[in-house]
Amino acid sequence: MTDQATTAESDAPEIPGKPTSASRTTLSHIMTHNDTNLLGTVHGGVIMKLVDDAAGAVAGRHSGGPAVTASMDEMVFLEPVRVGDLVHVKAQVNWTGRTSMEVGVRVLAERWNESAPATQVGSAYLVFAAVDADGRPRRVPPVQPETERDERRYQEAQIRRTHRLARRRAIRELREKRAAEGFED
Numbered sequence: 001m002t003d004q005a006t007t008a009e010s011d012a013p014e015i016p017g018k019p020t021s022a023s024r025t026t027l028s029h030i031m032t033h034n035d036t037n038l039l040g041t042v043h044g045g046v047i048m049k050l051v052d053d054a055a056g057a058v059a060g061r062h063s064g065g066p067a068v069t070a071s072m073d074e075m076v077f078l079e080p081v082r083v084g085d086l087v088h089v090k091a092q093v094n095w096t097g098r099t100s101m102e103v104g105v106r107v108l109a110e111r112w113n114e115s116a117p118a119t120q121v122g123s124a125y126l127v128f129a130a131v132d133a134d135g136r137p138r139r140v141p142p143v144q145p146e147t148e149r150d151e152r153r154y155q156e157a158q159i160r161r162t163h164r165l166a167r168r169r170a171i172r173e174l175r176e177k178r179a180a181e182g183f184e185d
């Protein structure tokens, strides 16, 4: 995971930006008995796959080609999802780096037996890296936030990015220090 671009890459011409709305996507899916866990509610892993699929579609659309999941942060399950629920997974690019994108995802469910509007049942933040045919990271168009909400999400994503990098660096330094002190774990 690189912290900054190399000189050669930073000399490359800028890619034109793309607005958030150009790749925003909703994926909807009805939950069946095949999706349940041993408790009879929908398995968290089923929701996570839908989240990854929706985020992957958004990242692919934004970057104009294949993109792979680099990390999934803060997957939150707010309420159980049940068989018969219609689940909507809403995703958009919150932030872009050089070759990576943070995609924010909200999961909503409509109860089949209630006329109430869909409620939020989960959320997640994923980082996708755009890759070329050889699986190497490639540059992405900068995202252009369009609304106040997009702008807030962009700023919050930058905070998460800073924390991810700082956490990785701190853990790497701790491991190097322990190795230098002779610990073998």
Ligand SMILES: CCCCCCCCCCCCCCCC(=O)SCCNC(=O)CCNC(=O)[C@H](O)C(C)(C)COP(=O)(O)OP(=O)(O)OC[C@H]1O[C@@H](n2cnc3c(N)ncnc32)[C@H](O)[C@@H]1OP(=O)(O)O
Pocket: 001, 002, 003, 004, 052, 053, 054, 055, 056, 057, 060, 061, 064, 065, 066, 067, 068, 069, 070, 071, 096, 097, 098, 099, 100, 101, 127, 128, 129, 131, 135, 136, 137, 164
């Ligand atoms: C017109 C076309 C439409 C197409 C429409 C398609 C629609 C179709 C929908 C299907 C949707 C299915 C979506 C499923 C998606 C999978 O299931 S993908 C499978 C699971 N994921 C993988 O197998 C990825 C395996 N990992 C890798 O290949 C490499 O580690 C990676 C992610 C490419 C990174 O490679 P690397 O050598 O570490 O490269 P590096 O330059 O250090 O990092 C690249 C960028 O990633 C960031 N990064 C790397 N690791 C991390 C990390 N752990 N955390 C955060 N950021 C990270 C770096 O910070 C860097 O960002 P920038 O600073 O450049 O912005």
